[in-house]
Amino acid sequence: MQSHHNHPVLTDTHSFLTVKNIAVNYGEIAALQDVTLSIPANRVTVLIGPSGCGKSTTLRCLNGLVKIDGGSITYEDEGIQDLSETDLRRSMGYAIQSVGLMPHLSVEENVDLVPRLLGWPKASRTERVEKLLKLVRLEPEIYSKKYPHELSGGEAQRIGFARALGADPPMLLMDEPFGAVDPLNREQLQDEFIRIQRQLKKTVVFVTHDLDEAIRLADYLVIMKDGKIVQADAPERILASPRGEFVERFLGPDRALQRLTLFTADRLMEKVLSGVEEKPALAPDESSNRTYWQVDAEGKPIAGYAWVGDKAIRRLIVNGTHTVQQYSSLKECVSKILNLGLPSAAVVCEEGRLCGEVRFETIQQISQG
């Protein structure tokens, strides 16, 4: 089971904790059987599998919410090795699908819960809450005094995430944290998650049943079935060589398309041709397969202009609907490209300014592996 250690993303890290042959029974039901897993430090491990396969149970074993009936869990990270159970939980952020925000506490008090339990001094706690709210892109002045019932689903999930990060724990356990939001919001939350994870580099164990989400977020993907692990590896290697029929079926017939979710737009982003004029001063070469982007005074894209065959086309751009972000997946880029009929997708950065494009040609190259 150490095989993942020779993958480029997984080689320069160590094992944060090791699960050896654990079993969990709920009465007669064997929820987990002989699960062995090593969680790489500072990486995102995603557990995926059909409903009822034991993902949540595995996760809850890690922070002791579920008692194991056999096997062992060894914490190899020195910081949390010898902690008591409650201290262990406080050192692992926990975010769940239903969010579980305390309805009687304000946003601020919710995010502050673990630092409070840990007895941090008041001043540093206030500072911490503000920092975390900014991190999940919620304005502290607007949100800190609100109550959970005044939040939208997406906002509540963000607060749940901020609360999990509360005491800056080295490890995060997330059980379908974006499960209860609509697809559009879910993608946005994933973008945010990738951005934050690149910044904080936590050891994350993330449960989901959404394959796109799993492939997008995972450094290490663990596929489970009936309380057992069927395959665990870096997602691109699972996509390249699925082990057995179950995994193959689980990944579906569109593996080439799934591969596209592996990459974020910023990986393939190229410099753009842009200007405030409606048409480019220089006609783009017909064979260059690029788009000329018309931008407004603030640098936000308004329209795209390109030659397709021998015809010039111009498409109006609605920011957000027709553009992607740095951390959007290539799959999303392809969708925008096909949608507009332009040869590339516009990538916008903060405040919606144009900062690059991803060309269909480049995507084709990468999807061939």
Next chain:
Amino acid sequence: MYRSISSDTCFLEKLGPNGVIVDRADFRLNFQQKLASVVLLLFFASFFFPFYLARENRISEDIQSGLLSLSPLCILFLMLPPLLIALHAFARKGWMKEVTITLSGVLGLFFPMMVLAIVGSDVSDAFGSLARYSPASGMYLYLTAVIIIFLMKPKFRLYDLSGMILVALAVMFVASKGSYDRLGIVLEGRNFGSRVTREVLAHIRLTFISLGISIVIGIPLALASFQGKRAKKIVFPFLNLLQTIPSIALFGLLITPLSLLSRTFPFLREMGIKGIGNAPAIIALSTYALYPIIRYSFTAFSSIEESVIQAAKGMGMNPFQIWRMVRFPLAAPGVLHGIRVALIQTIGNATLAKLIGGDGLGVLVFEGLGQASVDMVLLGMLLIIALTIASDRIFQIFIYLVTPPALRGKAVGNG
């Protein structure tokens, strides 16, 4: 362009180009206007019923007097509130509606009280120094109309309260001149004298001791039922059974076993525990109050979302912290609501304590019944109502203060 379909219709209709009705102006009475007509009807009816009863002494026969026997000035004044409410119903402007309804309500309280004061001197002039009088059905109808007026108000405002306080001050001033001295209720209150205060205090004491006992027993039982299936299986059938026993029967049922107990164990008798008296009353009242307390508390504890508890555990709260920081604050509004229901119920039921030899305002009511003295019954009833409303108000304020701000104003449990 609207056109009226016929002269007596309640609609005006606007027709489109091809004769289809595209809009319709509705002239039917709205809800507020319907209420106003009910009120007017009540006022109208009140004029044809006896407004007050007078007697030469406590046991002589009633002499009924209708509104029309009053002086023309009194009649004029009493007509003012109905007039104002009619104005209210058809006033167009918001402020106009508010002014008319407020004046109508406040004056509707003020004038009858003043009329009663005037009648007071008339009665003693006519019947001598032993005469007494009480308000009668007409007056009650009149006051019912006034209560509906206050209920019709979308919001009870500060000036309504000020108006009521002014009326109360006026009444107290008139009372201090002795104008109500011949009023039956006042006479009965005065006859009983310090007994009235004593029974009020006894009533409060009965209520609070019983309520205290059932809180101390009920909340742990609710917690036990919440935590364990077995406790729930015992507690709830027992509660349901208790609920089917009428309260009077419960009081009676306790007489035999308790008198047996006190006869067997004399020390119990010395503690005041006998088949009759306050002890069985307290036992019955607190048993009865268990139901709302346990029901509401149980619902409050079980309706906390499991995800919240899971999150709390996952964040590293120990069981004690989960109770203190999550379960108790979240269940508090529901638990307190149960106590409030129990409080109101106990104040009412405590009236029955008299039936098994206990104290409290039941003494006035049941002695009044025994002596066929409506005034005495009325005095007891009014005091019970006042006590209920006052304690409910105070308790509501208390609930508001201890409820976490986020949970205020939300519906509590459905127990």
